[in-house]
Amino acid sequence: MGSLGFRIFLAAWLVLGCVSAVHAVMYKRDPKSAGIWVFFSFVFPLVGPWLYWVIGINRLERRVIRRRKKWWHRGLPAHSAALSEDDHTSIGHLQPLRTMTDRITRMPLVPGNLIEPLHNGEETYPAMLAAIEKAERTVNLESYIFDCDNTGWKFVEAVRAAAARGVHVHVLVDGIGAVGSCSRMGRRLIKSGAKVAAFFPLRWPWGRMRLNLRNHRKILIVDGQTGFTGGMNISKRHMLKIGLPARVEDLHFRITGPVVAEMQQAFVEDWLSATGETLAGSDYFPPHGIKGPALARGIISGPDEDFEKIHWMLLAAFAAAERSVRIVTPYFVPTPALIAGMTMAALRGVQITIILPSKVDMPFMRWVADAYLEQFLEHGVRVFRRHPPFVHTKLLIVDERWIWLGSANFDPRSFRLNFEFNIEAYDGALASRLAKWLDQILAKSVEVTHDSLRRRASFRRFRDGLINLFSPYL
Numbered sequence: 001m002g003s004l005g006f007r008i009f010l011a012a013w014l015v016l017g018c019v020s021a022v023h024a025v026m027y028k029r030d031p032k033s034a035g036i037w038v039f040f041s042f043v044f045p046l047v048g049p050w051l052y053w054v055i056g057i058n059r060l061e062r063r064v065i066r067r068r069k070k071w072w073h074r075g076l077p078a079h080s081a082a083l084s085e086d087d088h089t090s091i092g093h094l095q096p097l098r099t100m101t102d103r104i105t106r107m108p109l110v111p112g113n114l115i116e117p118l119h120n121g122e123e124t125y126p127a128m129l130a131a132i133e134k135a136e137r138t139v140n141l142e143s144y145i146f147d148c149d150n151t152g153w154k155f156v157e158a159v160r161a162a163a164a165r166g167v168h169v170h171v172l173v174d175g176i177g178a179v180g181s182c183s184r185m186g187r188r189l190i191k192s193g194a195k196v197a198a199f200f201p202l203r204w205p206w207g208r209m210r211l212n213l214r215n216h217r218k219i220l221i222v223d224g225q226t227g228f229t230g231g232m233n234i235s236k237r238h239m240l241k242i243g244l245p246a247r248v249e250d251l252h253f254r255i256t257g258p259v260v261a262e263m264q265q266a267f268v269e270d271w272l273s274a275t276g277e278t279l280a281g282s283d284y285f286p287p288h289g290i291k292g293p294a295l296a297r298g299i300i301s302g303p304d305e306d307f308e309k310i311h312w313m314l315l316a317a318f319a320a321a322e323r324s325v326r327i328v329t330p331y332f333v334p335t336p337a338l339i340a341g342m343t344m345a346a347l348r349g350v351q352i353t354i355i356l357p358s359k360v361d362m363p364f365m366r367w368v369a370d371a372y373l374e375q376f377l378e379h380g381v382r383v384f385r386r387h388p389p390f391v392h393t394k395l396l397i398v399d400e401r402w403i404w405l406g407s408a409n410f411d412p413r414s415f416r417l418n419f420e421f422n423i424e425a426y427d428g429a430l431a432s433r434l435a436k437w438l439d440q441i442l443a444k445s446v447e448v449t450h451d452s453l454r455r456r457a458s459f460r461r462f463r464d465g466l467i468n469l470f471s472p473y474l
Helices: 003-027 031-043 047-056 063-067 069-075 085-104 120-133 150-164 182-192 259-275 309-320 336-347 363-377 412-417 428-442 450-454 458-468
Strands: 110-119 138-143 168-174 195-199 219-222 226-230 251-256 294-301 324-328 351-357 382-386 395-398 402-406 420-426 446-448
Touching: 003 031, 003 047, 031 047, 085 294, 085 309, 085 420, 110 120, 110 259, 110 420, 110 428, 120 150, 120 219, 120 226, 120 251, 138 150, 138 259, 150 168, 150 182, 168 182, 168 259, 182 195, 195 259, 219 259, 226 259, 226 402, 251 259, 259 294, 259 420, 294 309, 309 336, 309 395, 309 402, 309 412, 309 420, 324 428, 336 351, 336 363, 351 363, 351 428, 363 382, 363 450, 363 458, 395 428, 402 428
Parallel strands: 138 168, 168 195, 324 351, 351 382
Antiparallel strands: 110 251, 110 294, 138 219, 219 226, 226 251, 294 420, 324 395, 382 446, 395 402, 402 420
């Protein structure tokens, strides 16, 4: 490289490094994260700044949505947040949790919902397909993964038949999560008559590269009346009985009642963000009657104006708990604040039980979880690992009164990087039913002991600690 070329390279290095470093210092909330990106921007010429703009910027403003904010609410039913005496009894001592959630979320807590758990693909997919087959006006389907397999083809055929009947069908997949099959599947879906879109697709190398801003939501809403959400993607891997080596156990939920309108709101916002098209009217937001006993609220979270809503709600749940907290998650990477919150709850006498899979689809996610568990066990938290297959269930139950369900994992990616959708519900009968189901699972699981973690080989301890350094991006 000649002297002129070297000077140009040096100038580009300094200018890009300074721009990236200044942006990181101004907009990164975590000073450690800002410091890391300042280091990368100057130490790795050109590559460091490029990486910062590709994966380091983890917030965005969905301006098109904010401009139309008033318009969306014309499509939503006017829910009243006023609750009856029976509703307040259902909330009970968790009123501080309800108060905080009222203040940090956009949706009201609404009564009259029926929430039905569905286990694995054997129960979930037939229920979803039956709902699509009965659709008369609209079908809105959103999935992080939409695999090109037998299960995926069944959904393609179902939406094709719905579109042929004149139903308005919209299918939204994530631009990365479905990248392995969305090309073939997308062509089939488009031919079916459905409107199909990808959420933030990658544009390599200079275009939009939002590697970390992924839509992890799993939502199906039919005629604005029946909703499905939880942790389950569209994939034959969730069919346990076919015996695939990579099969996945999971839990999904069928929901009817007023909270379905809040599920629809999440889909409408995502569709608008991906396509610029607005969906509104009674076909999407019909009136709802009383369907069941649950008080419920949709929680829209993501790296935009809904930043860290899940994180705050979990902190509030641990602070409000008086007797028990049961956590089921495939990935366990708690933040320092959640570690403190859970530890304080355990020291107050709350029985905290964490249920994790023994087999994880990404082994390093087990390694990083092991790096955290020792500090929980020494304060009385109980940890269990379930036998294979990989368990992808996401569920949290507080005092057998409050239920937290949806797409979010217990990790920073779900707290800060992904677009997630969860539902909180006050339903004592359902909470007790799910708690009993978990107690049966615990009887067949292996409890993790403090001694077993302390006896880990030095290599394993080093490996777990090393991967933990990257936990904010796992």
